[in-house]
Amino acid sequence: MSDILNIKDVSKNYSSNKALSNISIDIPRQSIFGLLGPNGAGKTSLIRIINQITGPDTGSIIFNGEKLSQKHIEKIGYLPEERGLYKKMAVGEQTLYLARLKGLSKEEAKKRLLYWFEKFEMQGWWKKKIEELSKGMQQKVQFIVTVLHEPELLILDEPFSGFDPINAQLIKNEILELRKKGSTVIFSTHNMGSVEELCDNIALINKAEKILDGKVKDIRKTFRTNTYRISFKGNIIGFTNSLWTGAEILEKHTDEDVHTITVKLLNNVTSSQMLQAVLPNCEIISFAEIIPSMNDIFIQKVGEENILAGTKSNYTE
Amino acid sequence: MSKVRLIIGREIKSKLTNKTFIIMTFLTPLIFMGAMCLIFWTSMPEKIEQNVLVLDETGIFSQTLHGNDFVALNFSDKKIEEAQAEFQNSDYTTILHILKGSDGNIIPKARVFFKKNPGLAFRTYLRNELERIYYEQKLKANNIDPAIIASARQPVEIELTKVDENGNVKNSDSIQLFSFAMGLIMMLFILLYGMMVFRSVMEEKTSRIVEVIVSSVRPFQLMIGKIIGVAVVGIIQFTVTAIITTVLSMVLSGIFMKDMLDMKTKFDSQNQLVMKMGTNANLDAMDDFKDNQKMFEALDQLSHINFAEVAIYFILFFIGGYLFYSSLLAAIGSAVDSESDSQQFMFPVMIPLMIGYFLAIKIMISPESNAVIIGSFVPFTSPIVMMARLPQGVPTWQVLTSLAILYVSFIGTVWLAGKIYRTGILMYGKKTSWREIFKWLRY
Numbered sequence: 001m002s003d004i005l006n007i008k009d010v011s012k013n014y015s016s017n018k019a020l021s022n023i024s025i026d027i028p029r030q031s032i033f034g035l036l037g038p039n040g041a042g043k044t045s046l047i048r049i050i051n052q053i054t055g056p057d058t059g060s061i062i063f064n065g066e067k068l069s070q071k072h073i074e075k076i077g078y079l080p081e082e083r084g085l086y087k088k089m090a091v092g093e094q095t096l097y098l099a100r101l102k103g104l105s106k107e108e109a110k111k112r113l114l115y116w117f118e119k120f121e122m123q124g125w126w127k128k129k130i131e132e133l134s135k136g137m138q139q140k141v142q143f144i145v146t147v148l149h150e151p152e153l154l155i156l157d158e159p160f161s162g163f164d165p166i167n168a169q170l171i172k173n174e175i176l177e178l179r180k181k182g183s184t185v186i187f188s189t190h191n192m193g194s195v196e197e198l199c200d201n202i203a204l205i206n207k208a209e210k211i212l213d214g215k216v217k218d219i220r221k222t223f224r225t226n227t228y229r230i231s232f233k234g235n236i237i238g239f240t241n242s243l244w245t246g247a248e249i250l251e252k253h254t255d256e257d258v259h260t261i262t263v264k265l266l267n268n269v270t271s272s273q274m275l276q277a278v279l280p281n282c283e284i285i286s287f288a289e290i291i292p293s294m295n296d297i298f299i300q301k302v303g304e305e306n307i308l309a310g311t312k313s314n315y316t317e
Numbered sequence: 318m319s320k321v322r323l324i325i326g327r328e329i330k331s332k333l334t335n336k337t338f339i340i341m342t343f344l345t346p347l348i349f350m351g352a353m354c355l356i357f358w359t360s361m362p363e364k365i366e367q368n369v370l371v372l373d374e375t376g377i378f379s380q381t382l383h384g385n386d387f388v389a390l391n392f393s394d395k396k397i398e399e400a401q402a403e404f405q406n407s408d409y410t411t412i413l414h415i416l417k418g419s420d421g422n423i424i425p426k427a428r429v430f431f432k433k434n435p436g437l438a439f440r441t442y443l444r445n446e447l448e449r450i451y452y453e454q455k456l457k458a459n460n461i462d463p464a465i466i467a468s469a470r471q472p473v474e475i476e477l478t479k480v481d482e483n484g485n486v487k488n489s490d491s492i493q494l495f496s497f498a499m500g501l502i503m504m505l506f507i508l509l510y511g512m513m514v515f516r517s518v519m520e521e522k523t524s525r526i527v528e529v530i531v532s533s534v535r536p537f538q539l540m541i542g543k544i545i546g547v548a549v550v551g552i553i554q555f556t557v558t559a560i561i562t563t564v565l566s567m568v569l570s571g572i573f574m575k576d577m578l579d580m581k582t583k584f585d586s587q588n589q590l591v592m593k594m595g596t597n598a599n600l601d602a603m604d605d606f607k608d609n610q611k612m613f614e615a616l617d618q619l620s621h622i623n624f625a626e627v628a629i630y631f632i633l634f635f636i637g638g639y640l641f642y643s644s645l646l647a648a649i650g651s652a653v654d655s656e657s658d659s660q661q662f663m664f665p666v667m668i669p670l671m672i673g674y675f676l677a678i679k680i681m682i683s684p685e686s687n688a689v690i691i692g693s694f695v696p697f698t699s700p701i702v703m704m705a706r707l708p709q710g711v712p713t714w715q716v717l718t719s720l721a722i723l724y725v726s727f728i729g730t731v732w733l734a735g736k737i738y739r740t741g742i743l744m745y746g747k748k749t750s751w752r753e754i755f756k757w758l759r760y
Contacts, residue, residue: 051532053743070535078532082745084525089331097327101320101533145529 003062004029004153004184005050010059012045019045021208022059027153027186027201032179034199034216035188036294038302041205043188044081047155050186051078064152074103077151081158081188083142085130092126095145102149109148116144120170136167143171147178154178155186160194172198192295204298206305216294223297226265227290228274233257234282242277258285320534321542328517328546333553342554346561350569367435370409372397374417381450388442401430411435413443493681493709499631500677500705504670507638507700510551514643515659517543518650518742527742536739540651541731544643548636555635630707630716637723638700641730642666648734651741652749661751673701680705694719696726733758 005027012020020042027033037043048054050061052073061068063075086094092113099109117123120140130138139162147154156175160168175185175198187199195202196216203213212219227250232239236259240249246269251262265274275287292300332338371392373379384390390413393400397414404412412430427447429435453463518540521527530539649662676692683689684706692702693711699719707716740757741749 048743053528053531053536054739073533076532078529080525080528080532082525083529086331086521086526087524088335097323098529098533100323101530142529 002029003027004064005186006062007046007050008060008062010046010049010056010061012042012049012054012057018208020049020056023205023208023210024059025203025210025213027184029184030179030182031200032175032185032187032198034195034202035186035205036190036192036195036202036298037205042208043205044157046205047078047157047186047188050153050155051076074149075152076155077102077146077149077153078155079142079146079157079159081161083139085138085141087131088129090126091122091128091130091133091141094130095141095148098145099148104149112148113144116148120144135162136164139163140167143174147174151183153184153186155188157188158190159187160189160191192293192298195294202294204301206302211305212297212301219297220291220294223292223300224289225292227262228265228271228287229260229262229290230278230287231258231260231285232278232282233259233285236261238281239278242281243274244277246274246277262290321538321545324534324539324542325546325549328543329549329553332513332547332550338550338554342557343561346558346565349562350565354569365433365435365439366410367439368408368410369413370395370400370404370407370411371413371415372400373415375415377454378415378447378450381454382446385442388439404430405432411439415447493684496705496708497677497681499627499708500680500701501674503631503635503638503701503704504674504677506551506555506635507642508670510547510639511642511646513547513550514544515646515650516656517547518647518738519653519656519659522651522742523654531742536742537735540644540647540735540738544640544647544731547643548639551635551639552632627707631704633720634700634704634723637696637720637727640727641696641700641723642670644727644731644734648737648741648754651738652744652754654745658749662749669697670701673698676702677705680709684709694722696723699723 003026005025007023007025007027010020010023011018023042023046035043035046045054049056050068052068052070063072066072089097095113096106096109099113100106104112117125122137122140125133125137125141130141133141143159146156154175159171159175163171172194175187179185187195189195199216201213201215202219204211236252236254239259239261243249243263246267247263247265249261249263253260263274265271271287271289275284278284365387367388369384369388369390371378371382371390372395373382373392379392382390391409397412400412400414410432414428414430416426416428427443429440429443456463456466521530521539527539534542645666649659649666652662653659673692676689676698679686680689680702689702689706692698693706693715694703700723703711703716703719736758737754741754
């Protein structure tokens with residue numbers, strides 16, 4: 001029972017359109033889970049099913065060991081990708097209304113709102129109308145509304161889009177803080193940098209099907225290509241000779257007397273063996289394995305899938 | 318349920334605190350009454366005093382043509398050229414020149430010269446008088462007593478009286494206009510508040526707040542909350558408007574209709590006297606109200622309408638019709654991205670309302686035709702048509718059946734609208750078609 005959410009064999013069709021096909025995902029408690037996939041892959045459909053905005057055609061969703069039902073609505077917080085607020089309504093009144101829809105009492109909601117308003121330095125905003133706020137300010141309000149009822153499960157769809165770097169960092173810190181306090185975060189994004197930075201686990205969805213899932217660390221390991229980057233001083237010809245057939249040079253770059261070379265190890269040569277071979281011929285400055293980024297993995301996996309399906313990749317980033 | 322109450326509360330508050338809404342609530346009755354006053358005022362003959370120099374070449378009008386309170390006549394034998402030359406420096410406002418025919422007989426032709434246009438009322442007065450005198454002159458010349466002609470030309474009045482199943486009689490002549498007005502007001506109300514729901518739905522969709530809300534409440538709850546909220550707003554606005562209109566019209570009728578009502582009271586008491594004393598009544602001492610008789614009858618008939626009953630049915634039919642149409646309009650609002658995209662869906666909703674309106678007109682011509690009866694039961698038109706029929710007297714079972722059909726079909730449209738709404742509010746970018754909407758029904 002360490003999972004907060006178990007998605008089991010969920011399928012969803014919109015008339016002839018397949019949105020989700022037998023998706024199964026387990027989301028561990030108190031983790032940050034990245035839900036990845038190109039546009040139109042079915043992420044939003046899945047998120048809407050978890051939010052009970054729509055229901056699955058087949059399959060089931062288990063929340064905290066129970067079948068997902070209306071009573072769980074108050075335990076979930078949702079920040080949609082396309083988000084808005086009532087433009088003509090004052091900030092205070094509006095946040096109060098949305099908090100009460102999530103089941104908070106008026107007094108409790110007000111208390112918590114004042115706390116968050118202070119935390120985000122928004123004290124003077126209570127009586128302002130939404131249309132008077134900038135986009136970044138509106139997003140702060142939306143974030144507060146999402147987390148105000150202290151949900152066990154937080155679903156954030158592209159939370160950083162539209163934020164400036166300072167506010168994005170603010171939100172990032174809040175997400176980490178919330179995890180520390182016990183919340184689980186589902187995080188849907190195209191920003192692979194933030195996935196590496198924040199996510200513990202991910203699932204990659206493409207064309208209604210799950211094509212990859214697991215811990216971020218493990219996934220990146222399995223996608224290792226035995227590639228290393230070495231910077232050294234010394235004779236470059238001697239260096240390459242000493243590699244012999246153990247490695248293939250992918251890239252060469254020289255800056256004054258420092259050479260940087262990217263090599264892919266071949267024939268089961270280990271990194272230690274390679275280092276031993278080259279050490280006599282040069283002075284090593286740095287040595288590191290090149291682990292594929294989530295971005296690379298994403299493009300590789302989705303690209304493969306699309307080639308398999310015989311279609312052109314429709315994903316561009 | 319408490320969430321629906323929250324939604325209703327927000328809907329009411331957002332409307333009632335809207336400045337435009339407040340202004341319109343108080344302004345509408347003012348504008349309405351103002352327009353009524355304007356019409357009343359402009360239709361009253363403008364009475365400008367006229368000092369008229371009459372040059373009568375025929376010589377027959379000097380004995381018979383009399384002025385009135387506003388028209389002073391001064392007969393003269395001057396030549397027209399002479400009179401015209403002196404006109405600008407004289408006190409006369411107009412010159413009336415009555416011409417002689419070439420055969421020496423009088424011919425009905427007159428010319429009016431003026432400094433300032435004396436207006437239609439003056440011209441009408443002159444023409445009526447000249448025509449009357451000429452007419453009587455002609456009759457007399459042929460040895461016919463004008464009194465005989467007058468007594469022979471009596472209007473035949475046809476009084477319409479409905480006898481209902483309880484044997485009650487009801488005079489239903491002047492009620493027709495009133496009943497049409499009821500139908501028209503009903504249509505306007507349904508349209509006004511239905512569109513309010515439509516806009517409110519679309520506002521939530523286009524501002525993209527709807528996805529946040531439907532993650533907290535079911536779409537159906539949101540839709541119902543909205544519909545009920547606007548209904549409450551509508552009833553509040555209706556009440557305020559009705560109160561203001563009543564007060565205003567009482568004040569205004571005190572000013573404009575006072576004479577009329579005083580006369581009516583006098584007329585009624587005279588009638589009672591005649592009824593009681595028969596021919597012994599001193600008829601000569603009584604005022605003659607012949608000219609106002611029509612008006613009195615209209616007032617009488619209107620006063621026989623059971624306004625309380627009409628008001629209760631109005632509210633019941635309004636709620637039914639409003640719920641019926643507003644749920645359809647909510648569905649349309651959810652399906653489109655902007656008001657301009659909504660035309661193709663609005664059209665089929667407007668058509669039945671227009672049919673209802675035309676049937677309400679038809680009620681004035683043939684109140685109990687088949688089309689009218691059917692229209693008063695079909696839920697698309699029944700609020701308008703039944704409302705227009707009501708003042709004329711409709712059997713209670715018909716009214717109740719019509720209400721029952723309306724409320725049952727409202728459940729149907731809400732259910733249908735709920736299905737469209739649920740899918741529609743989260744659909745963006747795609748231009749919605751009818752086919753698309755039918756698909757949503759099956760999701």
